[in-house]
Amino acid sequence: MVVDPGVPPEDAQLLRDGRPVLAKMRRGWTPRPRRTLSPTHYRAIAVLGSVSLFGMLAGLGLGRHGSGLTYLVLLGIPLMIVLLVRNGLPEDERAEHERRVYEQLRWYEGRYVLTGDLDESSARLLARAQRAIATVTASRVNAEGLLDDVRNGVMLPAQEWEIARLLAKLSALRAKHRETVSRGLTPEVEAVASPLARALDSSEEAVLGRVEALERYAGNVADAERAYLAHHQIEELRGRLHQYEELVAESGADGFAVPELARLAQDADRLEHALRRSVHAAHAAFRHLDPGPAT
Template structure:
């Protein structure tokens, strides 16, 4: 599945940030809250002060040795601590930048809990079902017939993300409840509790079947779009051949191959007409399949 599935109702800029912030979202899901900015800055100052102390100690040691004529040793003793300070200071700056970024992401996205689904939110079975839905949606939105407006591209742009979100949301809810159910029954059940647990397990299976029916409807729509795509491509190839028809006719006339080639050339026009009709039929079938996706 995609890294993060987002409720289409989330503003586009925030939705994009959600999709790009999976690592932070996972931390937030586990209860992470960033340190206040003042605390983080104080910690950084203390670290740098400590490292400065190391450098200063190195300087004092070097001065002591200088009195004995060991200037080179001074350079080593002073230079190494200073290099360590510089390197670690850069690392701390990068660390602070990362913390600042995560803090900003947290402040923007903490209001959207419940409006996105992470990969960890769905179990293995649900992940497979969601993957099927996403592949079907990608096949439709990436098709030429959709790009050319032969389908209802406006409704596709609205309905398909809504379908993906609803499927992901339901599968996440199903996965969470199914995990808890399995944890309970794995402890062993008395006959009385088992009599209750079995119908509840069937309810979970029925819910999965209902979501799967939505996905299968999407796949039927994608299959109809694929038929339309093939007809659309074939029609354009025939039109390209028809555009060069006079060149073929001229060639066969010059070579004396009329009796062999002319019947084949004449079929181009008939094939183009048939493909145009097939395209109209497959687009109509796709639109009919799309209507079944309406809530």
């Protein structure tokens, strides 16, 4: 399930966890109404409560402890039952949870997309978008703040939601269009149906453009990630360079090994420049993906 990022996080998680309830709802299920007590029940409870309370007081006033305890047990227990009923019988926890999920699903209808509702083509596009987003968010360059991680945290979920929302509308409308066309069309209707089919294809191409922009951004981030990891590995090796040189000198090993090891410094500089270039390219791709607020 893809949820509108504008939904509060707790509610969004409840929606995601509530997919089994959504499946039941689509089969026509609705939760039972909460149990309530009628005014007649309340009057009966008040009378019974007064009688029970009188009995308890009478039992406590008896001289013998055994008789007082008997009255307390026989008449006190009904009072406890009355008080429980007065406050309402406890609901089954699972039923109450399902009722809460049902209410949230109804309240936020239109602000979540179940990926299983997408047709095959739309599902593939959404999966591509989600893979691209995962590449960015899971990268170390993003975690280290080399990218605009704050804007990524806002823009990427918004992009995922917009793509999912458009694909859900496209899938539903495309299914209806195919159903109509499958029954056969007269030449007059065919003249109208063909441009509408092209409109659906154009809409899919527009969403594809969004997905490809995400993938370009993710590709730049992947380049930056490789350069970042290689740069840090080279730095680790360069930090131990003197140990290698010392070992080579003491062991009388091939003298050509030292110049080879010294190239680590050059490699580190080269990778640092590559990292800067790839991060710059990622920033440029980000700006293309997210043009910012309209002025």
